[in-house]
Amino acid sequence: MTFKLGLTGSIGMGKSTTAQMFVQEGCALWDADAAVHRIYASGGVAVAPIAARFPTAVKDGAVSRTRLKEIISEDQGALQEIEKIVHPLVARDRQEFMQNCTDDICVFDIPLLFETGGDRSMDAVVCVTVSPQLQRERVLSRGTMTEAQFDAIREKQLPDETKRQRADYVIETDTLEHAREQVQAVLTEIRKKISDA
Ligand SMILES: CC(C)(COP(=O)(O)OP(=O)(O)OC[C@H]1O[C@@H](n2cnc3c(N)ncnc32)[C@H](O)[C@@H]1O)[C@@H](O)C(=O)NCCC(=O)NCCS
Numbered sequence: 001m002t003f004k005l006g007l008t009g010s011i012g013m014g015k016s017t018t019a020q021m022f023v024q025e026g027c028a029l030w031d032a033d034a035a036v037h038r039i040y041a042s043g044g045v046a047v048a049p050i051a052a053r054f055p056t057a058v059k060d061g062a063v064s065r066t067r068l069k070e071i072i073s074e075d076q077g078a079l080q081e082i083e084k085i086v087h088p089l090v091a092r093d094r095q096e097f098m099q100n101c102t103d104d105i106c107v108f109d110i111p112l113l114f115e116t117g118g119d120r121s122m123d124a125v126v127c128v129t130v131s132p133q134l135q136r137e138r139v140l141s142r143g144t145m146t147e148a149q150f151d152a153i154r155e156k157q158l159p160d161e162t163k164r165q166r167a168d169y170v171i172e173t174d175t176l177e178h179a180r181e182q183v184q185a186v187l188t189e190i191r192k193k194i195s196d197a
């Protein structure tokens with residue numbers, strides 16, 4: 001039996017970085033953002049349905065994130081329409097992975113875990129968090145989003161406080177060392193639960 005550990009947190013809170021720490025500690029990983037990258041790539045299953053609804057979003061046979069972000073900025077309802085296309089395809093990818101996973105603990109890195117009800121299929125949920133100031137600084141320093149794009153995405157997500165309340169474990173991503181210690185503590189507890197069961 002695989003223990004399914006959901007990993008969530010708002011934009012730029014440190015999901016990917018923390019997910020890699022879980023991998024280094026021996027967990028398997030499924031990453032929702034990576035699944036979106038796969039289905040947007042040339043030959044990916046999202047390309048045709050996105051092209052049908054937003055023809056200018058597809059460039060050289062793949063979905064262009066830059067173009068998608070421009071479309072989302074200009075059209076209020078666009079993100080919701082994109083989600084309607086993307087989320088069922090991502091859910092299918094996750095289902096396939098889940099069925100084939102034989103590791104003791106599998107981590108599911110899912111930005112919208114609570115928003116989509118995905119938490120219901122997890123055995124426990126970890127939420128990563130950091131101060132709103134650091135969150136903003138970290139996202140904007142990547143240079144991939146304007147401040148307006150960041151604000152629009154953040155507003156669409158469940159507030160950090162709500163996610164922290166709903167999670168079984170909270171990991172503060174203020175420094176790498178501190179986050180790693182918390183990852184190890186979470187795994188010690190889960191591994192004990194698995195061996196006691
Ligand atoms: C908006 C897009 C074009 C931005 O692409 P970009 O490469 O700049 O950012 P990236 O994909 O790494 O996303 C950054 C973060 O934004 C947040 N985010 C992404 N999509 C959404 C969304 N629909 N609602 C709320 N937050 C979102 C997540 O925290 C994510 O980790 C892209 O995220 C996208 O196509 N989103 C729609 C698909 C989706 O809902 N993905 C969420 C995971 S299933």
Ligand SMILES: Nc1ncnc2c1ncn2[C@@H]1O[C@H](COP(=O)(O)OP(=O)(O)OP(=O)(O)O)[C@@H](O)[C@H]1O
Nearest residue numbers: 010011012013014015016017138173174175176179
């Ligand atoms: N524990 C930490 N200590 C210091 N910096 C960190 C830590 N965790 C993450 N960061 C930094 O914060 C930034 C965002 O981290 P990361 O990409 O892991 O977040 P994310 O939640 O996956 O982002 P997104 O929601 O946009 O996909 C990166 O620059 C990363 O190096």
